[in-house]
Amino acid sequence: MNGKAGTAIRLVDCAKTFPNGTRALDKTSLEMRGGETIVFLGPSGCGKTTLLRVIAGLESPDEGGRVYFDDEDVTSQPIEHRNVGMVFQSYALFPNMNVGDNIAYGLKVHGVAPDKRARRVDEMLRMMQISELRERRITELSGGQRQRVALARAIAVQPRVLLLDEPLTALDALLRERLRIEIDVLLHSLGITAAYVTHDQGEAMAIGDRIAVMNKGAIVQTGSPREIYYKPASSFVADFIGTMNRVTGTLRGGALELPGGRIDWADQQGSGEMQVLFRPNDARIVEEAGAPLRGVVEQQFFLGDRTRLHVTGVADRTVVVETTEHREFRVGQSIGLRIEPGALLRLRD
C-alpha cells in the first residue's frame, strides 16, 4: 500500500491477440502522466476494455509489449501485485459481504489492522456520502449506490492507478450526470492517475484531461477534449465526436464558393474543388441582407439550451446549425449564415 498518488504509466508496443485469433489491440504505445485522467473513447468492440485490462494486468500484452508504472516494468506482474483500483460497469461487488465489508476487503488483504481498517472504511463512506449504508447487503442497494460502493472499495487501498470501465453506463441519465461530476472532482482531489473507458463522448469531454479516441484496435488520436473536438485528426474522429458538417465547395480567388454563397478564405492555398468540415455551433445566424451564405430552414429542433436547425440551400447537402438565440424559426424561412474561415477544417482522409 505505497499510496503514492500520481503514478505515471507507459505502454510500449502493447498489442493483444486472443487465443481464438481475434486481434483486439494493435501495437499501441501510450504515456499517461502522473495524476492525469485519460479517457479511452471509441465505438463498441474497438478494444477499450482490452487496453484497460492490459494496464490492469488482467491480460498480458503480446510478445514484445511492455507496461511500466513509473520506471518499474510491471509487464509480468499479475494484477494482485500491481495495486490498481478497478471499477466495473457491473460493479462486481461481493454479494456475500455487506457494504462495509466490501470496502474493507482490500484493506484486509493488505493486512491493515482492524482499527485502522474501520477508520478508513468510515472515511470512505463519508467521502462517498453513503455512511448510512454501511450494514446494508449489496442486493439492497440502488445502481447509483452500488457504483459509489464500488468506487469506495477501489479507492480505499490507495491504488497507484484507478481504472474505470464504463462505470456509469448502467445508470439513468440524471444520475449519470451527477456521478460523472462527482467522479471528476474525486479524481482530481485525489490526484490519482486514472484511465476511464466510455463510449459516451459527452462523458469523455467532461471527465478527460486527455481523450484517446480508439477505432478498430488502435488509438487514432490523443489530445485534450478541445483539440479532439475542434481539431479532429481524421474523419472518423470528427464523425464520432459530436455532429460535424461535411460540405464540398470550390476554392477560387481567395474564397470558398458554395451553392448558397461564399466564405472568404484568403490564406488558403490552392484552388479547385475541396471538402471542408465545420461544427454546427461554428455557423452563426446573421441578418439575411448582406449575409455571405443563405439557406432555408428545413427543420428545427428545440433542445432547451439551444436550437438546432437543418438548413438547405447553403451547400451541396443539408447542414446542421445550432444557435443559443431564443428566437423561434419557421420551416421554410430563409436565413443568413456566416462561417469564419478559422472554423473550417480540411482532412486528408
Add this chain to the structure above:
Amino acid sequence: MRRTPYFWLQLAFTLLVCSFLLVPVFMSIVAGLTENFFVGVKSGFTTRWIGVVWELYAPTIFRSMYIALATLAVTLVVGVPAAYVLAKRPGMATRLIEEFLVLPVAIPGLAIALALIITYGGFRDFRTSWGFILVGHVLYTLPFMVRSVLAVLSSFNFQVLEESAASLGAGFWRRFFGIVLPNARSGIVAGALTVVTLSIGEFNLTWMMHTPETMTLPVGLADSYASMRLEIGSAYTLVFFIMITPLLVALQRYGVQSTRTRKGA
C-alpha cells in the same frame, strides 16, 4: 372466488394420485409397528420389530451413514474444483467433459458395478473393503455435485468478482475460498444434499458390489424382505424413512432456494 367444476375435478385427481403414492407408505409403516400384520391392527402395536432390526442391521445403518459422508467428502473435494474449472473455461472440451460426467447416471448401475468388479476385483483387500463401495458411489454421485455447483457458478459472473478481488490484492486461494465458494454456497449445499440422499438410498451398484462385510442399508432392506418376516422388513423401511426424510426436506428447501436466489450484485 368461485371455483369451477374443473377445479374440483383437478383436486380430486390430485388427491387420488397422492393417495395412490402415500397409502403404500402408510401401510408399510403400519406393518412395521403391528404385532402381527396378518392378524391386523387389532393384534396391537409394538416397537419390537424396530428392536429386532436394530439388532440385526445396525451395522448397515452406520455403514450407510459413513459411506454417505465419505462420498460427500470426496465429491466436495473433487467436484467443486472441477465445476469451477469447467465454469472458467467454457468451450467444446468443457461440454464434452460435462457430458462424459453424466454417463455413469445413464448407464445402469449394475453395468458400472460389473465394470468395477472386473477391473479392481483382483485387489482382494480393496474389493472387500467399504472403500470399494465408496468408489461406486462417488462415480454415481459426482455428476450431481458438479452440475449443481456449475449451475450456480454460471448464474452470476463470478469471474468479474474474482478480477475485482484480484485488483484489491487477493491471490488465488484467497479469492477461491473468500469469494468463489461463499457465493457458490447454495449450489454446494444443494449438491451435498443430493449426494448424501443418493448415496444413502443407492441400491443397484451397491447390491452388485457388496460383500457380507460391506452391506449397506438398502441392500440390507432387500435382504430382510427376502429372508425375514414382513414386519421386520417394514420396520426396517421405517428406519430408512426416519433417516432419509430430513434430508429430503432440506433438499427441497435448499434446492428451491438455490434456483431462486443469486440475482443482482
